[in-house]
Amino acid sequence: VARRSSSLGDKIFALVCQAASIFVLILLGALIVELFIAGLPAFRAFGLAFVTSTDWDPVQELFGAGVSIYGTIVTAVLAIVLAVPLAFGVAFFLTELAPPWMRRPVGTAIELLAAVPSIIYGMWGFFVIAPAFAQNIQPWIIDNIGEWPLIGFLFQGAPFGTGLFTAAFILAIMILPFIAATMRDVFEQVPPVFKESAYGLGATTWEVMKGVVIPYTRVSVVGGVMLGLGRALGETMAVTFVIGNANRISTSLFGPGNTIASLVALEFGESEIGSLKLASLLALGFILFLLSFAVLATSRYLLRSRLKA
């Protein structure tokens, strides 16, 4: 009798667990559907051109997602470009170069960057990074790299301190710990015998990294980078502080801009219920959801073997 009652308990518990996980899935689906329905008036009014249009004119009720999609993608990609070499350096240092007593404290310190709330990144960016960029770094870049052919136009304009580049810089610091931690974890999973064979053939540390560790972990490394990209796409508060909040596309990376998340954060409070503006903001949210969902799903797919282990 005791056995039967315990197997009944098992069944109930399994059902409850199943229900909980299905509930999460339903919640996710409901969120997407709800965002789409709420944004439908905007899609109806502007059609597919909503995605590409660079208008954002609340007075004439003209809305387009072009500027904020541009800002979102540019800042996220630039953040990846800045963060990946840094994260790789940190992971390389932590797995191959650092003496064993140093690995834990330094690794923990880098991971602490992930524990800093995003509002603090925003304030720090506004009070420390933006002035430093405006006074020293941006004038120097504008005077030097701004004169280069082909890419010079990306680094021209006035040194405001805030703008797409500053936002990307802050984002890079925010995603650095995620990418570095993923890289370190996968680098550590390379079987020592592979590395030792390469060292035995006389390879230098860098050659072992380039010839053995990176080829072995390539897919997982890309997965970690995608994880960082997904975080960068949706980041709101820190970006809103430093991006400059202008609804136009400037050719220079130092110009002000907007991301989907920062635009929604800024304008949500001042849009009336049932207005086309609110619908447009929710449609923006829907686009952002699809974007980051696609990126994170790709990351999960690439990291699946590591996560299973």
Place this chain on the structure above:
Amino acid sequence: MSMALSSLPHPGPRKDAAMAARLGRSRQRKDRIIRTLCIAATVVGLVLLASILATLFYRGFEAMSLRVFTHVTAPPGSEGGLLNAIRHAGWHLFGRIRQGFLAG
């Protein structure tokens, strides 16, 4: 054994000692440069963390007093505290922890 091996004719082109030394030096140099860059990357990461913490402490302590913990936020211009925000953060944290236990 080693004598017998070294007396065998070397397969392939003859090894140029000077060239081999140059190649070895350039490989070592590349390795050193990249190692230095990696250490620099880690230092940059730590400096950024230190900068964030230093900014918080330096600017935060200036405004820190008992009032912050004992008074609620006042309108701009008058002296107030952050009791309301701190209390809510505490409840929020408590709620999150409980939620975490239930879900995980």
